[in-house]
Structure formats: C-alpha cells, structure tokens
Amino acid sequence: MAYRPLTSVLRGWVRTPVPARIAVIYLLSRLVTTGYFALAAAGSSPASRFGATPTLGDYAAGWDAQWYWTVATFGYPTALPVNEAGQVLENAWAFMPVYAHLARVAGFGDWVAGAVLVSLTSGYLACLALFRLLRARIGAAAALWAVAFFASGPLAALFQVGYAESLFVLLLLVALDLVSRRRYGWLYLVVPVMGFTRPGVLAFALFLGLHGISRWVSRERHPLPAKDVAHIVALGVLTTAVGFAWQVIAGLVTGDPGAYLKTELSWRRNWLTDPSADFVPFEGFVRGAEFWAGQWGMPAWAGWMILAVLVTGAGYALLRARSVRRLGLDIRLWSASYLLYLLAVFFPQSSTFRLLFPLTPLAGALAVPRSRVYRWGMLLLCLLLQWAWILAMYGSAQTYWQIP
Template structure:
C-alpha cells in the first residue's frame, strides 16, 4: 500500500516518529559531548540525558518529593530558584505511571512526553483539517504538511524529553479543536488542565474572546444562531481561562503563605528580579543584541505579525490566527527573552500551517518548498541540540 493510501493517523504518526528518530540521533551525539553535571555523569545514556538535564531534574524532584512548604531563601533574604516555578501536571502524571508500572523516572518521563507529543500531532492535524477548510482546499495536504513542519521545528526535540511542551501542545491543540468544533466542554477541561501544565492559559482567554466575537457577527448575519445561553457560556469560558491562568500562582501563594510567591520565584531565574509586563524586553534584548536591540525587536514582531496577514494565514480559521498572535504578545509581556524563547515558540503551531501554505501550486512547487523548509529546520535543530542542550559547567544557557 502506498503511503498516500494509509489512514490519516498512520501518516501523521509515521511523519512524527521519523522526526523523533532524527532528534533522538542528535541527542545521542550531544550526549557524547556532555560533561559530568550533578546527577548526570559524563557521556550519559539517552534516558539519563533526556530525563535529568535542565528542567527535567526539577520535574523529577517534584515527582519524588513534591513542593517545599516555605519559599527557600538565600543569605541575602531573596528567594532562590525552587520547584514552585514548575507546574505540577506533567510530573504528577509521571509519578502516577511510575506507581502503576514500577518503571524509573529515566524511562517513564521521556516515554510519556513522547507519547503525549504523538497525541498532540494527531490533534494538530485535526485542528487544521477541520478549522481551515479554505486553506486545505488551496493547499492540498496542508494538515500533514503542518505536522511535518511542527515535527522538525528546531526545538521540537523537547517533545521527547522530560519537559512539559508535549502536554501543553496537546492541550492547546485540544482547546483550538474544541473552539472550531463548538465543543465547549472539551475547551473547558483542556484549559483547566493547561492552567496546571504551563503558564499559557491567559492568552486562551483572548482566543475565546475572538471566537465569541465571530459567533456574534455570524449570528447577526443569520449565518449561525447564538442563543443568550450560548453567549453566557462563552463569557463563562473566557472567565474560566483567566481563572486557570492565575490558578497556579494562587496555589503557590496559599501553600507558602507568601502572596506573590510565584512572581518572586520567577524573579530568581531572571537577570532583573522585578517581574513587570514587558519589562524584560528592554534589558534582555540589549544584553543579547546590543545596539541592534530595537531593530531586532521591530524585525521579530514584524515577521511574526506579518505572517498572520498573508493570504495563507487569512485562509485559516480566526481562532487559529488569534492563538499565535495572543500567545506571542503574552510571551513578550511575561517572558525574559533568552535561550528558551525558541522553545516557547513551539506552541504557536498555526505558524507552521501558514508557512506550509505559502506555496499552493503547482504540486511540484509545494513539495519543493516543504522539503526546503524541512531541511533548513533540521539543520537548525542540529545546531540547537548540539549547542544549547549540551551544558558546559560551571555555567551555561538553559534550553
């Protein structure tokens, strides 16, 4: 049977698995360059390398020991780096699987992340297929092409290590699938879980707002009915998204007895401890880009914003355009730009649909464009893995 005749889900899993094998090979090469670091020996095994490096060790500690009841502080009285910066759902799931199977963290954490990543790829395919029919008509095969570009994204390697990206990607995709399919119970469950996975639930509220506005406009045009109860439900969904965005900081403050415990903990990882909206853009970009900070910022926002104005983006559902716009703006507001920024962009997966849809015909041009982007992405992935994922003691930049 030719691959084109395979069921859609087989093709998705085949593409995703092939990309993960390439990433695994890159990680194995990177492991040979790793010096001894804490619990990680020099030239560690694959399981150790992908489960205990960087944030993986924090998640292991959470899974095995939980969170501290008080905020750890240094001799100067300032809060030091601690487990409260990391959300509980992924390590909690790993702990459950370990309890059931008896497998080790080194086996369970990357295996679960890999399975969740594959599930996310399936949902992403469905989101593009059902949420962007016009785009799929203009560019046949767009859902699978989107999955392919997402699979080889330079930082997609984190979907098979002990990080939360796989779970967060799955939940974000479920939110968008629920919105385009009018399955609001699915959206509610996904956004609540997202609130305990990563700090990305707040921009979901903006997407819900865009969705509600589209429903209202269509109702006034007589294209789609919207009853008062339905409108109230959408308002409630937006409120739920906002509440989910503040849930983990609230839990952190309640358990530790320090109202802004989460913000103080986040400040321990920053070059400047004060966490203010958009406050890090200035000093962080000056640190990385020097005199090119302003042109660099303008160029980055122009690129990311301009992509969403192209015909390939306008053919996507409003929700698929609203999510990357809201998410990137949110990142600019709350994240200190640094070596982890490229990893965060993985969740803005509708950009992959835009890039894949830039060339629509003829078929040979579509394939050539997709192949070129895939090759470039894999080259950048190799650079990212071999430079960022390898930690050089005593200090280095984290992925």
C-alpha cells in the same frame, strides 16, 4: 518498469489510514532525533554540563526535567528558599503538577522513563490533533506536511525529554479544535488540565475574549446562539481563574502572596545583575532587548529597535501574510494572544525558542506552498535546525545561553 515499485509505494501510502501515516512520520522523526542525541553524546566534552559520556537518559532528565522530578518526588516547599540578601531562590513552584505526577504514574517508579513515555505519546497525539485542526483549512496533503514539519522541527527534541511542552501543546491543539468547531462544553474539562500543566493558559483566556468579540462582530453572517455566548463568557471566567489559581495556591501554601511571581523572577538573576524586585508587565522583553544589545556590543536603543522590528514583523505576518490567513481567524487570534502574553511576562533568552512551541498551529502556514522542492527543502531545514538546537543545548552546553 523502474517506476512501478515507486508508484506502488506511493499508492499504498495514499491508501494508508491517516493515523498510520502520521505514525510513520512521527516514528521516523523520533529515530532521527534519537540519532542526533547519540551524536551529541558521542561528541560531548568534559566541559559540557552533561559531562564527557552522557546517556540518552541523562539528556531526557536534564534541565527542567529535574524540577518536574522534584515536584513528583518531594512536592512543593512550604517555605520559599532565600539567599543571604533575602531574595527568593529558584524552586519548584515555577513548575506545574500535572506533567510531573502523570510521568510518575506512567513510569511505575521510574520517573524518567514515565516522562519520556508521556512526552512521546503526547507528541504523537498532538500530531493527530494538528492534522485535524488544519485539514479543513489548508487541505489534507498540506496538513500532513505541517505534521512532518512539526514532528521534525527545530524543537522536536521536546518529544523525547522530561518537559511538559508536548503535553501542553496536545491539550492546546485539542482546545483550539474544540473552539473552532463550537464544541465549547468539552473545554470545561480541557482548560483546567492545560492550566496546571505549564504556564500559558492566560493567553488562552485572552484568545477566548477575542474569539467572542469576532463572533459578535460577524453575528449577522454567522449566527451566534445565546448558549454560545454563555459558554464563551463562562469559559473566559474559568480560564482566567485557572490562570491565576497557581499564584493563589503558592501564596496559601507558603504564606507569601507573591510566592509564585518571586519564584519566576528568581530566574532573571541568572541574566541581570539588577533585576526588578517586583513583576512589571512587558519589562522583561524591554530589559532583555537592552541586555542582548549589550552582549552584542550595541547600545540599548539598538535593542529596542530590533524588538520593535520583531514585534511589527510578527504582527504584519499574522494580519497580512497570505499563507497565515489561510489558517483562519481563530489560529491567528491564538497566535497573537500568545505572543502578547510572552511579551508581557517573559525575559528573552535561549529558552524563549522553546516557549514558542505553543505557536505550533502556524506550521500550517509553512506547508501551504505546493512546490515539492519547497516542501522537501523546508523539511530538510527543520532537521538541520533541530540538529543545531540539540548540539547547542545538549552536546556542547557549557555557556550561560545554552539552556533549552
């Protein structure tokens, strides 16, 4: 008799439409995140960058959200700000316009409210898109668990702050699903919006190239119509053009062809005393490995070895891990493309964890094992890591590495 109510609830849950189930998971996750933010605010000290009594609005508008607000309110500078040494300072050109202006429209004058609304809505829609992407690969039950891990994961705070990540991931998941279903035509609309939401679309251009090669290699087993070839080539060209377009726009507006790259490199001076004046691919992670090795009291070569181990481990997981292979070739190719992009263009620091958000499809690999103990344990781990992230990056943020 005692089990009948529970059985009834489980049956009702199974019969509930998937979008409604995902909505319940997402809303419960957002309540947990809100509670975490409230706890972090209650324990915040005067030494925190947010002060002793921050509000949820302060957290939502913190860090990069201030830059998006600047873009929406004042636009982009026509002259790059420089310091006494003539070095370009941090400025709005590092932030794309789509999210900033969408939040302004959604907020009807209250940018922070609009930003949170866009992030929240994008997060729910991204959960739907993730389920759709994974269902055919790992099954509906596992895909729903992947959604739970995603909605409750270590970086789930991004669904409730003024950052463009949730919108970008939504567009990315839609784009990956379109590619996997060979619905290439819609990508001509999705790619430009994605490209002007946040950096990363060049990784998608690489993915399209690898996707095209994989289809060509397997054309005897899986037909490759001429129209698909035309779409893949055209989309590759479009995505590459979109990926470099912001650099061109920044150069034309400011009169400095290197405006965008100089702006991005300006952030490295917060970490390195002698950053390179010019962008050199892959240098960021090499210098970062040296920097963090020094912070931990190790020689530079130890940092290089750790970096090599991490890269090798990631490559092995994408190539050989059974749960990752279950996700299909396209998801693995995207993950490899994005990781290579990160290695080429970024400097590793605390924000690197946030920059891993576009690897969201790999959440499906975490959901493949069917053990209930494992799945509930993984969900608990996600929630614990989320609390650690919020506490470190918002509640007690006072040192150089505590930047979300």
